[in-house]
Amino acid sequence: MRNSNVLLALLWLISSQSYATERPNIVFMLADDQGWNGLSVAMHPNVTGSKGDVFHTPNLERLAAQGMRFSAGYAPASVCSPTRISLMTGKSPAALHWTKAAPPETGHKLIEPRNVKSISANETTIAELLKQAGYATAHYGKWHIGGGGPEKHGFDESDGDTGNENAYQFKDPNPVDIFGMAERTEAFMERNSKAKKPFFIQLSWNALHAAENANKATLAKYEKALNGENSKRIATAAITEDLDTGVGRVLASIEKLGLSGNTFVIYMADNGANTGKKVLNGGKGGMWEGGIRVPFIVRGPGVKPNSWCHTRVVGYDLYPTFCEWAGIKAASLPKGLEGGSIAGLLANDGRGDVKRVREELIFHFPHYQGDAPHSAIMLGDLKLLHFYEDHHDELYDLAQDISERRDLAAQRPDDVKKLRDRLEKYLASVDAQLPTPNPDYDPNKEPSGKRGDKKPNPKKDKKKPK
Incomplete structure (x- = not known):
């Protein structure tokens, strides 16, 4: 193979050398x-x-x-x-x-x-x-x-x-x-x-x-x-x-x-x-x-x-x-x-950078599914995850820890603050939706798991995004 x-x-490579003008x-x-x-x-x-x-x-x-x-x-x-x-x-x-x-x-x-x-x-x-x-x-x-x-x-x-x-x-x-x-x-x-x-x-x-x-x-x-x-x-x-x-x-x-x-x-x-x-x-x-x-x-x-x-x-x-x-x-x-x-x-053989309107990449998931509501921001090799239930942060160096096993937040508080500030500024700039406190929350009735996507019902779900 x-x-x-x-x-x-x-x-x-031979065929693609004739980079077509059209x-x-x-x-x-x-x-x-x-x-x-x-x-x-x-x-x-x-x-x-x-x-x-x-x-x-x-x-x-x-x-x-x-x-x-x-x-x-x-x-x-x-x-x-x-x-x-x-x-x-x-x-x-x-x-x-x-x-x-x-x-x-x-x-x-x-x-x-x-x-x-x-x-x-x-x-x-x-x-x-x-x-x-x-x-x-x-x-x-x-x-x-x-x-x-x-x-x-x-x-x-x-x-x-x-x-x-x-x-x-x-x-x-x-x-x-x-x-x-x-x-x-x-x-x-x-x-x-x-x-x-x-x-x-x-x-x-x-x-x-x-x-x-x-x-x-x-x-x-x-x-x-x-x-x-x-x-x-x-x-x-x-x-x-x-x-x-x-x-x-x-x-x-x-x-x-x-x-x-x-x-x-x-x-x-x-x-x-x-x-x-x-x-x-x-x-x-x-x-x-x-x-x-x-x-x-x-x-x-x-x-x-x-x-x-x-x-x-x-x-x-x-x-x-x-x-x-x-x-x-x-x-x-x-x-x-x-x-x-x-x-x-x-x-250019994979070399260079991507010019975007902002340097960082941000991913926002203010929902329950694979985890509690959270957002992530990447800048260089650093990645911060912010969790909204208790507002704690986790920091990872993806170049050294692609599996995200070693949380560096306690060791690098300045980086945590820098990334957290950028995250909050971006979310505010796009009026991103955020989770809100549940006034009827009862910890004794907390759902045991997060459902996520279920197998759809074809009759019920037809032509309706879920």
Whole structure:
């Protein structure tokens, strides 16, 4: 596998040397609930366990061999809908007032704030800007941010105003519509290639939701390989491989249509997950690294094969990146964008910085789910987590402690104050929603656990973001 990946990387380098003068195509793939080490692709060259030991994703291995891996790539949120609206608008979930996907939990010490729960018509999406610039635009798969669906927000073609219910209705031989999405993608690319029109396609894969709907043959493979493991872990490994097969079909279509030399392919996840291998702390619903650090791979013209970038990037950096690739001038971008283009990193072998409106990265989750309400701020290698129930802070040096095991708050009070001040200033500047005291709180009736996302009821949840 290693030798074949090296050969593929060399072939890719040859084809990408002819960096086309026309505007590039963009194919953006967003996986659902996939942890940083949820692939058979290492996401850090020096971190043992940065790839899964049970997953088999050969197509993503090839994509990584042909492109750049971002070892510190972050989703804007630790849950799905806030990430999705952030990607569409280039703004943080805190600024958008949409910071949770699941319903609020009650009975705790604090009351969770309300969420917007639908993308506003006043927001300028990345699809609208690209469409205005002459791109054909398509969105396939899970939308989950309301507002009338993708075609109300700049997409020429879509699967409609879908939510999690889309995952559960598709089974073998088309698990969670993976292969149907790949087919529609190929058809869209072919039509627009013939019309000589650049295209932007977002594939918001339903996987890893409804993992039990993986193809029967793939499930059987992992039932044998993981004999004795729980059924959820087996199903997750199976649907991960089915998703990788779908990714491979899209990549094969790009190659078949002769578009590889002028098409950027981006792969990331909407939030982290606890993969069972505790390299990172936490998981979905928390601002620990396990909840927000995700697989992040980019292949395209001018990107050095099998390269690495260790600069911190976040999902909403893609908005200005896509605009730069499309030739959209900075003066034409909407106000309030928080991301910075990563095009320079990709063109410079991963070296450099991302120029954003502020130096720090902030993640805001004033809710109960993976933990009590909290926010996080990163500046350089330092990361501060602030918890709202008792207002305590924790400080970690991610360069030395990626697993967030050694709290430095007591040893470095000046850094705690500096980061806490920046966090509070930012949250106030975007009028971020905060939890409030629960006047009816009874510690004797505190819920025993945090529910988080539940399996959706297709009839109840259809077309309603959660």
